[in-house]
Amino acid sequence: MVKKTYLKLDSQVQYIKGIGPKRSLYFKKIGVEIINDLLFLVPRRYIDYSDIFKIKNLQINNETTVIGKIQLVELQKIKNRVNLTKILLTDNSGSINIKWFNRPDLKKKFKVGDWLLISGKVSFFYDRQFVNPLYEIISEEEIMEKKHGSIIPVYPLTEGLSLWDIKRAIKISLDACLDEIRETLPQSITKKHNLMSLNEAVYNLHFPTKIEKAIAARRRLVYDEFFFFELILAKRKMKFMNETGIPLKENGRLTEKFVRLLPFQLTKGQTEVIKSIVNNMEQFRPMNRLLQGDVGSGKTIVALYAMLVSVENGYQSVLMAPTEILAEQHFIVLSEILKKLNVESLLLTSSIKGDERQTTIQKIHSGEAQIIFGTHALIEEEIMFKNLGLAVVDEQHRFGVMQRAALVNKGINPDFLVLSATPIPRTIALTLYGDLDISMLKEKPPSRGEVITKIVNEKKKGTTFEFVRQEVSKGRQVFVICPIIEKSETLDLKSVNEVYQEITSAFPECSVGVIHGRLKTAERMSIMNEFRCGNLSILVATTVIEVGVDIPNASVMLIEHPERFGLAQLHQLRGRIGRGAQKSYCFLFLNRYVPPETFERISFFEKNNDGFALAQKDIKLRGPGEILGKKQHGLPDIKIGDLEADKDLLFLARDDAFELVKKDPEISSSEYYVIRRKLNKLAKKAQLLRIG
Ligand code: ADP
Ligand code: MG
Numbered sequence: 001m002v003k004k005t006y007l008k009l010d011s012q013v014q015y016i017k018g019i020g021p022k023r024s025l026y027f028k029k030i031g032v033e034i035i036n037d038l039l040f041l042v043p044r045r046y047i048d049y050s051d052i053f054k055i056k057n058l059q060i061n062n063e064t065t066v067i068g069k070i071q072l073v074e075l076q077k078i079k080n081r082v083n084l085t086k087i088l089l090t091d092n093s094g095s096i097n098i099k100w101f102n103r104p105d106l107k108k109k110f111k112v113g114d115w116l117l118i119s120g121k122v123s124f125f126y127d128r129q130f131v132n133p134l135y136e137i138i139s140e141e142e143i144m145e146k147k148h149g150s151i152i153p154v155y156p157l158t159e160g161l162s163l164w165d166i167k168r169a170i171k172i173s174l175d176a177c178l179d180e181i182r183e184t185l186p187q188s189i190t191k192k193h194n195l196m197s198l199n200e201a202v203y204n205l206h207f208p209t210k211i212e213k214a215i216a217a218r219r220r221l222v223y224d225e226f227f228f229f230e231l232i233l234a235k236r237k238m239k240f241m242n243e244t245g246i247p248l249k250e251n252g253r254l255t256e257k258f259v260r261l262l263p264f265q266l267t268k269g270q271t272e273v274i275k276s277i278v279n280n281m282e283q284f285r286p287m288n289r290l291l292q293g294d295v296g297s298g299k300t301i302v303a304l305y306a307m308l309v310s311v312e313n314g315y316q317s318v319l320m321a322p323t324e325i326l327a328e329q330h331f332i333v334l335s336e337i338l339k340k341l342n343v344e345s346l347l348l349t350s351s352i353k354g355d356e357r358q359t360t361i362q363k364i365h366s367g368e369a370q371i372i373f374g375t376h377a378l379i380e381e382e383i384m385f386k387n388l389g390l391a392v393v394d395e396q397h398r399f400g401v402m403q404r405a406a407l408v409n410k411g412i413n414p415d416f417l418v419l420s421a422t423p424i425p426r427t428i429a430l431t432l433y434g435d436l437d438i439s440m441l442k443e444k445p446p447s448r449g450e451v452i453t454k455i456v457n458e459k460k461k462g463t464t465f466e467f468v469r470q471e472v473s474k475g476r477q478v479f480v481i482c483p484i485i486e487k488s489e490t491l492d493l494k495s496v497n498e499v500y501q502e503i504t505s506a507f508p509e510c511s512v513g514v515i516h517g518r519l520k521t522a523e524r525m526s527i528m529n530e531f532r533c534g535n536l537s538i539l540v541a542t543t544v545i546e547v548g549v550d551i552p553n554a555s556v557m558l559i560e561h562p563e564r565f566g567l568a569q570l571h572q573l574r575g576r577i578g579r580g581a582q583k584s585y586c587f588l589f590l591n592r593y594v595p596p597e598t599f600e601r602i603s604f605f606e607k608n609n610d611g612f613a614l615a616q617k618d619i620k621l622r623g624p625g626e627i628l629g630k631k632q633h634g635l636p637d638i639k640i641g642d643l644e645a646d647k648d649l650l651f652l653a654r655d656d657a658f659e660l661v662k663k664d665p666e667i668s669s670s671e672y673y674v675i676r677r678k679l680n681k682l683a684k685k686a687q688l689l690r691i692g
Pocket of ligand 2: 300394548578
């Protein structure tokens, strides 16, 4: 065959014969823009045709796969709010009923005569059946294909593309470009872990002759992904280790009084974490530390302690928060204590303008301001510090690497502390934040009330409102959360104002406030203050209060449209209550049909209060990138690997990467040429090496 040289790895997929500009848009939806993306498109799973069962032979409780033709599609209403999509599937050996509950959408998807692949567990109800199995509509061609190879990859599907389209495009791309793929790992590594070469892996990903080959192919690609991720971390860490910072030694002038002024005792966990931070700050090498602890575990006080150590040494400290409300809260609450210590503190956000801004900037520059709280406004070019000793980033997942780096660069190798409420397993954290030291706050402060969560059908809202009324009459305060500010044409969701109206008429005896991101700062600060000092009993809010807000007397939360929120976000929201000694309640109002995945997510949230379990589930549902940081600029994506399931590979890759950088910091040995080539490519893509 004559090689079609017109396609290159970086050609747009629209140039593949039969695709064209219109279909290439569908490819874009599954993240495929160029040929290279297509070749690295990992199948969701594989169907082993030698394992397909004849319907006749299905046994109850078998976990299995069958293929058949649809004979009948029906949608039945069984009870109020429950409906059933039913199909009859036949192959040449027999037929079986397949049922899905509450999936009315499927009725439109299935057509009599279509081929369907069904995978699930056989159960019994008058006859053998599948209930809520996995399904895949497949084409005639795919059925034919089983004659050629017995292992068929199943790719992520999207509207407008059949599996067949994807497979054909991959076949053409492989023929044209497989040779163009360059090895990225030296033999010393591939031999050590018995990994396929990259070419072999890419080929076997799509055309495995045995399932084992497909698994080995994926393993190679996952290792690759982890290895380069870790390699960049290792290089960053190495660079950091060689820097000289400012040794800041605690002398107790401020910290001792600070601890005495606190209305509570530090927990054992807080004391231990503070100790390791203080030890770290004393060193010449700058501190680079992550403090993890679930929402409400008391990270702020730990950070403030460290900030005071820096001030004791005559240096400034800064704390950057992701929202203005949070920065304002830190300032309002903490400046009280700081005043008593005669420490000058200031707030800088982008809402602070004009003369006030100029004075603030001047005080930061002159060093008159010793502790500075603020938002992204702090990293603007204009802002200069006199002598920054410690930089703290609160809710680090809301910032990108670049923004964190920009804050650190306001000083000359200051100590650096990032706070995170995403409690991921320690080993994984160590690996993902391989360039940071890690402290964990495992327990919450004592005497915290329990938090009860309940999904409530909108129709039963009245009963919940009565309950809330009782709580308010006991002096408790209430958050009401709603996902959007204004009514939108495309989304049928309640706006903040609608919810506000509803709440004021349901609770005429209560003072109700409303807060969202479009209010002016002064107004927002005053509303938060009114709520904080108890003049408002109910606060209707958007997610502006999602992170960090701390009002211990607020013990009830009502969430409208919980289906709009992800797990992490729900957990952060719920973290606003349960901060006092009293029992707290979180009610989720559901008022519509939601897809089963969504319902599963909300129910999981209802049943779990442990940030750890929720984070793990969230990582499974959404992938690590989303959770660990919105904009992880500077680190390659982890797209294929699964941090939980591929943990062992992750640790191998980490050890290899760190060992390599230790042995050869510049990665200059000729054996590592292939690694350098890939690093350069990554660097070009993300300008990686400028940060670190
Ligand atoms: P987060 O870790 O979510 O940032 P915060 O630092 O906002 O949590 O602390 C949550 C609440 O717990 C605050 O009201 C804080 O004053 C309180 N708190 C912190 N440490 C203790 C402690 N040792 N004992 C009692 N309450 C504490
Ligand atoms: Mg916090």
